[in-house]
Amino acid sequence: MxxxxxxxxxxxxxxxxxxxxxxxxxxxxxxxxxxxxxxxxxxxxxxxxxxxxxxxxxxxxxxxxxxxxxxxxxxxxxxxxxxxxxxxxxxxxxxxxxxxxxxxxxxxxxxxxxxxxxxxxxxxxxxxRYNPIIGEAKRILESGRLGTILVAHGSFWAAKPADYFKIEWRRQPGAGPAFINLIHDVDLFRFLLGEVESVHAMESSAARNYEVEDTAAVLLRFVNGTLATLTASDAASSPWSWEMTSGENPVFPQQRQTCYQIGGTTGALAIPELKLWEYAGAPDWLQPLRAERVSVTPADPxxxxxxxxxxxxxxxxxxxVSGEEGLATLRVVEGIKASARTGRTIVLERSRP
Ligand SMILES: NC(=O)c1ccc[n+]([C@@H]2O[C@H](COP(=O)([O-])OP(=O)(O)OC[C@H]3O[C@@H](n4cnc5c(N)ncnc54)[C@H](O)[C@@H]3O)[C@@H](O)[C@H]2O)c1
Known part of the structure; x- marks a missing residue:
């Protein structure tokens, strides 16, 4: 040191x-x-x-x-x-x-x-990971208020303009929304939900026909049993991505929408709104759910x-975020790419260098 x-x-x-x-x-x-x-x-x-x-x-x-x-x-x-x-x-x-x-x-x-x-x-x-919204989400999950976390969904749906692709490396393997954007969502899911055990993915390049994908859908199984989906498209005109909703980068006009949803046995959390949904009594879909918004002071991560x-x-x-953490997140993204290529579910190697 x-x-x-x-x-x-x-x-x-x-x-x-x-x-x-x-x-x-x-x-x-x-x-x-x-x-x-x-x-x-x-x-x-x-x-x-x-x-x-x-x-x-x-x-x-x-x-x-x-x-x-x-x-x-x-x-x-x-x-x-x-x-x-x-x-x-x-x-x-x-x-x-x-x-x-x-x-x-x-x-x-x-x-x-x-x-x-x-x-x-x-x-x-x-x-x-430095964003106070994520810090608060992690505290809520660790408090046990949502019960056992069963399920999560994250979306990166955004429309990159044609200009973005004038830079050659952004059209080539090694770039694409899985490596460039979804990797952030994968990293946050690992940070919030735990280690990923296996992934299954499909990709498409139907919107632009470049070598890299423009759209991907991913299933994840976590070691602790949580199941999640992540979907990505950098050709979808939509407000549902961290970039568009979190307000952390002023170049993206902010939309008051959600990009991650996490569901547990006793509650659910929408991020980045930090809207927490619970029942007053025992969970029962016939009873009204109430929502509480948790506030944080914004800061530039x-x-x-x-x-x-x-x-x-x-x-x-x-x-x-150590080298080992960066490597573990990269292994999940590589698993996503390998699954999309082979059509197989990929069981991830434990991330020791
Ligand atoms: N954290 C984030 O939110 C975030 C956002 C965008 C990009 N990124 C990452 O940052 C990296 C750069 O992305 P970008 O979109 O800014 O790319 P970019 O193409 O806009 O910029 C890359 C720069 O590196 C320069 N460069 C190339 N070879 C070099 C060399 N040998 N020595 C020094 N400079 C060299 C290029 O001239 C260019 O100016 C990528 O790894 C990308 O994944 C992270």
């Missing part, structure tokens, strides 16, 4: 695209961090970074020749995460790696082993994640 220190942390951001730009804004806005470097070889990133008078470098070694960051945020395309994280680990720099940890579980397991062996912390960017990354760099906290 690094030594405890409360100095401002110098953070480099590698990959200044869609999410990298939000990380750069976050690092600039957070009093505990300064921006050490923007690392991205593209002309667009160089021009935008220089136009904002920020330090730009084409590679990590070039940035290191100028100054050494205390931590690095890796926001490059999925297939580059492992190579970039291994580079950071070789220099002993703690890394916040955007999700998915890798685009193959084998590579992710190698990365987790390398980070462990070097004693360099890595944190995986499943940032929704990306900023909370960044503060947690500072704590991890300082050695005050163990990563909330």
């Amino acid at each position: 690094p030594e405890l220190s409360q100095d401002t942390k110098k953070i480099a951001v590698m990959g200044a695209g869609l999410i990298g730009t939000r990380h750069i804004e976050g690092v600039l806005a957070e009093p505990r961090t300064t921006l050490a470097a923007v690392i991205d070889p593209s002309d667009a990133a160089r021009d935008a970074t220089r136009a904002n008078s920020l330090p730009w470098f084409a590679s990590l070694p070039e940035a290191l020749a100028e100054s050494r960051p205390d931590g690095i945020i890796i926001a490059t395309p999925n297939r580059l995460h492992v190579a970039h994280a291994l580079e950071a680990i070789a220099y002993g720099i703690p890394a916040l790696i955007e999700k998915p940890i890798a685009d193959h579980a084998e590579e992710a397991a190698n990365l987790v082993r390398a980070a462990d062996a070097a004693g360099v912390p890595i944190l995986i960017g499943h940032h929704r 990306l900023m909370l994640q960044l503060r947690h990354f500072c704590d991890v760099i300082e050695g005050r906290a163990a990563p909330l």
